[in-house]
Amino acid sequence: MSLEGLSDEALLALVARGDEEALRWLFRRYAGSFLALARRMGLDAAAQEDVVQEAFVRVWKNARQFDPRRASARAWLLAVGHHTAVDHLRRLEARPKALEPQGEDGEEAFDLPGDGLNEEGHLDRVRLQRALKRLSPEEREAIEVLYYQGHSHQEAARLLGIPLGTLKTRARRALLRLKEELHEP
Template sequence: MGKRASLSAHEGGGAEPDLAGLLLRVATGDEAAFAEVYDLMAGAVLGLAVRMMRDRAQAEEVAQEALVDVWRRAAHYSPERGSARAWVLTIAHRRAVDRIRSEYAAEHREDRAGRLEERRPFDAVSESALANLEHERVRGCLSALTELQRESIVLAYYNGYTYVEAARVLRTPAGTVKTRIRDGLIRLRDCLGVA
């Protein structure tokens, strides 16, 4: 069944396209299946993003990012865990929440920076020097960790991996990675003298 036939069956109230089957095909890199998923879900994803963001331009960006995530993460979809539609909309919801949090944090950072700016003049050279010193301290403390601790922390905190994703990359059980991260963070805290 072609893309247009699939859409007309869906729009006309006929048999709903097998979104779960399409996602399983997307997981294998099937671009035609992704085009069908995109056509079927883009409106719902955008609608959800618009309701959450209340800014059409940002909602369109979030929707686009969410659908790209669907392409990238299709292999993570499991029909046993829920409907394909719910899975796609959950990805869109998470993307929108992330964007809202990011915007909120950016606004507060700007407010804090503005208040701080009012209290003291900005010295770009000393700020840069302090940042470089701090980076060197962190780099030195990281080098004191075991290799597995360091790799786990870098994957989790610098690359944004979850424990499970880091465990896959390191070919190590997730529980071990979680423990190494915890132990490594304690050692980093002690090395940096953070209370």
């Protein structure tokens, strides 16, 4: 039986039952995103590969914890990759690179780690850049510090000089706005 056409949710259910082939399919789909996230967070090539390997070990060990009522499989997998990279950074006592503006016209242009979604249903970089530009500066800053630089909520609040609750509100509002902006009609 080919697993190629199965959804991420179905593959995770198989991984939870010990199906190694399902894990290989998830690896094919997500290894590039995990690698790019680790690269964006400032890790060197060897550390990036370590993050990918460690993330998939976590997926293998924790697939039973995935609950499709709480998040999509994609969101859960990307969270595993993100947490793995953050944990790796903390172990190295390293700080990632800041997200740099890249626009040619002087406007800020932000980039998502990884290839983004493409013809296989993955997020398009251009759409993401446009969506990020529509966030308020405070919301964009919260996303940058939390997801691109890999700081915990407590660290991010301290770095930005704002209360923890304010940071969490900004981040949640930003993620909801991004979800709305990126939703296909």
